[in-house]
Amino acid sequence: MIQLTWQDYLKERYDGSNISASVNQVHAALADALKAGQIANDPALGFTGLGFREELERNGFSCNMAPTAPKKAKPVSPAPGMEANAQASETRSQDTPTGSDEGFDIDQAIAEMQAGTFETFAVDRGFTGNTQMVAAYQQNRDKTDPVYENLFRDNQGWVRKVAGHYLMRAKHTCLTYDDLVGYGNEGLMKAIERFDPEMGIQLSTYATFWIKQSIERNLINDGTMIRLPVHLVERLNKLFRLEQAQLKKQGKVDVERICAELEIDEHTYKRYKQIDKQFRATASLNQLIAVEGADGDELGDFISPDEELGLPPAPNPETEGMNEDVKRHLRELVAGLKPREAQVIRFRFGLDDDQPHTLEEVGQAMGVTRERIRQIEVKALKRLKNQMSRDNREDYTIEY
The missing domain is CATH 1.10.10.10 (Winged helix-like DNA-binding domain superfamily/Winged helix DNA-binding domain)
Structure with missing residues (x-):
């Protein structure tokens, strides 16, 4: 029997590259085809969630983005020799997503995970889900054990989803999307170590807190040229969220109400705004610039001293x-x-x-x-x- 590549199989099944089915339904169809021996195994089939969607887009496919409940399918095993470590999983794509985080609701995403409408495909190693895999890993806590590697890799789609929530906040920093994912993985590792399978919640729900905390703390520590204290950044973030909520609800910012919510006076509010403008709105000189023919160039490469501001030219x-x-x-x-x-x-x-x-x-x-x-x-x-x-x-x- 001649086996097709998964790309050719999709083009034949859906009559082209524009697929009306959802990403999860496409993944389920490929899982069935792989099980039936119709397609050849491929490392791309080991991706889940956002990672698999990006793999589809890199190969020229577009799917229906409407949220639909995925078809249940037997989990897909990765191809023999597929790198199981986190770095290999992350470096498959160096593309930075261009979509904004507008409309992303982390709590809703967690609810989808708990309801089973946000599908993840566990690697078939005799485990039925994250909880069982964590329990097996925690028996010896050996990071070289394939169980740990599979558990870490299977949750990359969720880490990438949470990291995408911080793209706008990282826009004016030197941090890339891959940096955010890397920080998210640090949080995932903490979650795997500390998760209690007897808690009655899913690992993804528990890990979200650690993933978010790791990304946020590293944005504070590494994201700006001038580091602000963590407690101050958290206050500024809360102020920003309150302002955005008011703008969305009533089209304007009620300073009096925000001050009451934060338990501060108007002078402190103005001081917070001044700090935000002075330090957090400053673009990093290491920020990557996407200019045709200038791959890898940073913002600082395009800036020359402004003599009108009294700055001397850099000596040659x-x-x-x-x-x-x-x-x-x-x-x-x-x-x-x-x-x-x-x-x-x-x-x-x-x-x-x-x-x-x-x-x-x-x-x-x-x-x-x-x-x-x-x-x-x-x-x-x-x-x-x-x-x-x-x-x-x-x-x-x-x-x-």
């Missing part, structure tokens, strides 16, 4: 070295001038303080008119040029 090492060499030779030449001429040249070309001065400034410093300084400069430069001609030296140019 090559230019600096050439300037020092030129200045050294000029000082040798100037030493042969008359004292008054030498002083004018040093002032005018900044040989002493790296700061060229105007005729007016030199005149004031030496107690003569700017015209007299100009005359002395012309005479001195003529002497220097004659000296350089005798020494077979080229004219010097100092760049600033």
Whole structure:
């Protein structure tokens, strides 16, 4: 029997790349086809939830995004040799999602998990779900045990879903979507260690707290150039949530009501807003910039000092070295001038303080008119040029 690739199977089954079924229904159909031997096994079939949806999109498929209850299907085993560690699972896609987190309700997602409408496919290792797998792992707590690896991998779809909730908050930081997922995985590891199978709740529900906490704390610690105290960031986040809720409900922000909710006065409210604007709205210089032909470039690569703000241009090492060499030779030449001429040249070309001065400034410093300084400069430069001609030296140019 000739086995199709899962991509060809889907195109044949759904008559093209636009699939009317949901992502979960597609996954269930592929599980049945794999069981029947109609398609070849593939590492992509080991993905679940959001991870599988991204795999579909990378292969040119689009599915019905309407929330429908998935068809129950026998779990799919990964292909032999498939990497089971978390890093391999995460690095399959370096694409950063472009969708916003608007409308995402974490509590609703948890409810879907508990109701069984958010389907996850456990790897078939003799376990019927996360709870049994955690119980088996906790008997010896051996992280090299395939049970731990399978448990960790099977929950990647949920970690990625929760991480997606923080995309907007990470927008102006140097953190990428993959960073958020990595931090979420740190929380998942804590949850696996601390979960009590006798609690009567699902691991996904319990792990959500740890995943969110890990992402939030790392956003605070690593997400901004200037780190703010955790308790202050939590207050700012609560203020932001209250403002957004009011804007959504009544179209405006009621400062008085927010102050009452946070138990602060109006002065403190304004101070919080000032801190938020000063420190949290600042984009990181390490923020990746998506520019065609500029892969891997960061924001700082495109920023030059603004002289209008009084910022000096960044020194160029090559230019600096050439300037020092030129200045050294000029000082040798100037030493042969008359004292008054030498002083004018040093002032005018900044040989002493790296700061060229105007005729007016030199005149004031030496107690003569700017015209007299100009005359002395012309005479001195003529002497220097004659000296350089005798020494077979080229004219010097100092760049600033």
